[in-house]
Amino acid sequence: MQSTRKIRVLIAKPGLDSHDRGAKVVARALRDAGMEVIYTGLRQSPEQIVETALQEDVDVIGLSILSGAHKTLFPRIMELINEEGLTDMVVFAGGIIPQEDMQELRKIGIKGIFGPGTSTETIIKFVLKNAHKRT
Amino acid sequence: MQNTVTKTEEITSGVLAGNRRSIARAITIIENGKAEAKKLIASIYPHTGKAHLIGLTGPGGSGKSTLIEKIVREYRRRGKTVGVVAVDPTSPFTGGAFLGDRIRMQELSTDPDVFIRSMATRNYPGGIARATKDAVKVLDAAGKDLVLVETVGAGQSEVEIIKVAQTVVVTYAPGLGDEIQAIKAGLMEIADIFVVNKADRESADKAVMDIQAMLQLNDKKTAWKPPILKTTALTGEGVPELVEKIEEHRRFLEKEVGRERDLEKAETELVEALKEGIARSIIDELKREGKFEELTRKIVERRTDPASAAEKLLRKQLRRRNDA
Numbered sequence: 001m002q003s004t005r006k007i008r009v010l011i012a013k014p015g016l017d018s019h020d021r022g023a024k025v026v027a028r029a030l031r032d033a034g035m036e037v038i039y040t041g042l043r044q045s046p047e048q049i050v051e052t053a054l055q056e057d058v059d060v061i062g063l064s065i066l067s068g069a070h071k072t073l074f075p076r077i078m079e080l081i082n083e084e085g086l087t088d089m090v091v092f093a094g095g096i097i098p099q100e101d102m103q104e105l106r107k108i109g110i111k112g113i114f115g116p117g118t119s120t121e122t123i124i125k126f127v128l129k130n131a132h133k134r135t
Numbered sequence: 136m137q138n139t140v141t142k143t144e145e146i147t148s149g150v151l152a153g154n155r156r157s158i159a160r161a162i163t164i165i166e167n168g169k170a171e172a173k174k175l176i177a178s179i180y181p182h183t184g185k186a187h188l189i190g191l192t193g194p195g196g197s198g199k200s201t202l203i204e205k206i207v208r209e210y211r212r213r214g215k216t217v218g219v220v221a222v223d224p225t226s227p228f229t230g231g232a233f234l235g236d237r238i239r240m241q242e243l244s245t246d247p248d249v250f251i252r253s254m255a256t257r258n259y260p261g262g263i264a265r266a267t268k269d270a271v272k273v274l275d276a277a278g279k280d281l282v283l284v285e286t287v288g289a290g291q292s293e294v295e296i297i298k299v300a301q302t303v304v305v306t307y308a309p310g311l312g313d314e315i316q317a318i319k320a321g322l323m324e325i326a327d328i329f330v331v332n333k334a335d336r337e338s339a340d341k342a343v344m345d346i347q348a349m350l351q352l353n354d355k356k357t358a359w360k361p362p363i364l365k366t367t368a369l370t371g372e373g374v375p376e377l378v379e380k381i382e383e384h385r386r387f388l389e390k391e392v393g394r395e396r397d398l399e400k401a402e403t404e405l406v407e408a409l410k411e412g413i414a415r416s417i418i419d420e421l422k423r424e425g426k427f428e429e430l431t432r433k434i435v436e437r438r439t440d441p442a443s444a445a446e447k448l449l450r451k452q453l454r455r456r457n458d459a
Contacts, residue, residue, distance in 0.1 A: 005167050006230075006257070031231035036255045041238035048244045052237065055244075055251055057159035085156070 007035040007131045008058040012049040013042050014077065017067035022094060022116075026062060029120035030127060046073060050080040053089060059131040062123075063110075065095040070105065078108045090130045094118065143171050147178040153277045155250060161273045162252055166266040176269050179276040186218070186275040186282045187385050190300030192262060192322065195288020197308040198332040200239035201368040203285055207243055208371075209378045210281060216248040218274030218282040222263050225255040232256075236285060250274060261295025262286035268299045268404075294321045298403055301396065302384045304377070306330045307346070309338040323349055326361050327384050330377060334365035359387055417452055 011027045013020055020042055027037045038056050040049065053061050061081075065073065074093065081087065092112035093105065102113050112126045146164070149157025161179075165172045191199050191206075200221065207217050221236035232255035243249045252270060259265040263286055274282045286296050296303055305326035310333075331342045346363050362380055366373035388396065421427040430448075433439045439447075 006255070008163075027233060031226070031233045032229050034230040036225075036232045036234060038234045038237060038253050040244075041235075041241055044241070045245075048241065052244050054155055055159055056253060057163045 007060065007127065008038065008056060009035050009060045009062060009127060009131075010038045010040065010049070010053050010056060010058040011062045011064065012040045012044055012052070013064050014044055014046060014049055014073045015065050015067045015069045016043055017065070018042050019066045020064065022066075023062075023064035026064070026094065026120065026123055029124060030062075033124045033128070035127070046076040046080055049077060050084060050086070053081075054084055054086060058089060060090045060092070060127050063091065063093045063095075065093065065097070068096065070095070070097055071101060074105055074110060075108055078110070081109075090127075092123075092126060094123075143174045143178060146175060150179055150273055150277050151182055155247075158250055158273055158277050159252070162254075162266070162270045165269045165273065166254070166257075166264070168266070172269075176272065179272060182276040183272045184275070186271075186279050187381075188271060188275070188282050188284070188299060188301045189381060190284045190286065190296040190303045191306060192286040192289045192293065192296050192303065192325075193306030193330075194290060194308070194311055196311060197288075197306040198368045199285050199288075199306050200236045202306060202330070202332055202366060202374070203236075203283055204240045204243060205366075205368050205371045205374040206283065206378060206381075207240070207249060209374050211246065211248065213378075215280040216278065217250075218271075218277070218279035219243075219249070219251040219285070220254055220267055220270050220274070220282065221251065221285040222254045222256060222267060222287050224287045225257050227258055230257075250277070250279065256287060259295075260293075262289045262293025263295045263299065271299055289322060292321045294325050297325045298400060301388055302327050302381055304328045304330055304381070306332050307342060308333040309336045309342040327359065328377070328380050329361055329363040331363065331365050332368050334373060335367045335370075339365055359384065417448060420452075421448070 009030050011023050013023055023039070027039050031037045038052070038058065040052055063074065063077065070093065078091070081089065081091070091110050092114065093110050094114040097105070097113055097115060105113060111130060114123055146157050146161050150161050161175055164175055191203060193199055203219060207219065210217055219240070223232055223234045223236060225232045234253035234255060236253055237244070237251060240251055243251060254264045254267060254270065256264045263284065267284060271282050271284060284296065284299055286293060303325050305322050307329065309331065329346050331339050331346070333339065343363050343365065350361065364373060364377050364380060366377055368374070418427065421430070430444050434441055434444060
């Protein structure tokens with residue numbers, strides 16, 4: 001058996017907006033960087049996202065949101081992650097997230113927040129840097 | 136090393152108790168193929184063999200994922216617990232993969248009695264991943280009543296699924312192009328059940344007739360005649376009938392050829408494990424002695440060919456063992 005360690009990433013779309021161009025661009029970029037990317041599809045509840053992350057045993061969870069509901073959905077997702085003991089998974093977020101909300105989101109454990117115009121390079125680097133801390 | 140042993144034991148007992156996190160970790164360990172993977176498989180193996188293993192294969196776009204979602208729901212209605220392994224291809228260039236089968240199975244994701252795992256082929260040929268058959272064992276040992284495996288979109292030669300599944304369902308959809316072309320030789324022969332999905336389309340009956348015609352040319356005399364069913368996965372039409380057929384096939388296996396198939400499967404697995412072990416030990420030794428590179432260079436320079444080089448090596452190895 002050859003030993004290969006692959007970074008597995010879940011790209012999830014919480015909430016009710018159906019704009020997933022950004023999520024798909026990020027998914028594609030991470031795939032092209034050699035990672036295994038699982039995409040949930042649209043309109044996922046926090047419960048669905050966390051359960052999927054658990055079953056897929058991912059290293060990283062990327063949340064994409066453009067509806068403005070991040071202040072309700074993200075804390076719920078982080079709460080479930082803690083409940084399930086998945087705290088070794090790295091969470092980052094992208095989409096429309098106002099500057100004034102960022103600090104609060106970082107405080108609840110969201111490690112990276114990437115707004116519009118972020119290059120995919122930046123996100124790839126972030127994932128590579130953070131994912132391998134897991135054993 | 137003491138640490139690894141206890142970790143394996145811990146994950147094993149978690150898997151046997153049906154703990155979702157342990158199941159997920161176990162599959163990752165197996166996928167990454169570390170030394171602990173072998174220990175893990177050895178420790179769960181005695182607890183396998185209870186689940187019914189179903190494979191779904193067929194051309195890309197024939198509706199496998201959507202159909203799986205409906206099949207799982209039908210089995211859940213019947214009170215069965217289910218595991219799913221959904222395989223998608225790895226890019227041969229970047230090593231990355233986009234695993235999108237869950238998009239069609241969203242509503243199953245919070246059912247505690249369903250466990251779904253997406254898996255990339257990691258360039259293993261034949262329509263599944265190297266880790267697929269062992270991931271299936273994990274779900275089996277975890278007490279799932281049945282385990283469904285979805286292959287990558289398969290054409291003619293992706294037939295590895297028969298090494299994993301007891302019942303193979305081959306899906307097809309009308310209008311995919313040169314009708315039966317896509318499922319001729321290989322897939323045609325491994326099907327226990329044919330499904331023409333997207334049966335609401337006009338040309339569905341023609342697809343059924345084409346498969347029928349192909350089957351009639353098949354002169355193999357077998358006790359099980361693969362039925363051809365029509366489904367519309369989007370609405371769920373025809374799915375209860377499909378599940379009924381799968382169950383019929385399961386009962387047939389129990390009564391008739393099940394044991395024989397199990398023996399065949401065990402033989403294949405043993406041969407493969409042996410091949411891998413033999414190759415590994417020879418390669419490791421050559422690499423230690425620095426002879427591996429020397430040989431590959433010789434092959435590139437056309438001073439020998441791969442088959443002759445391998446034969447010579449094997450002979451030498453055998454002689455060495457005899458002397459020892």
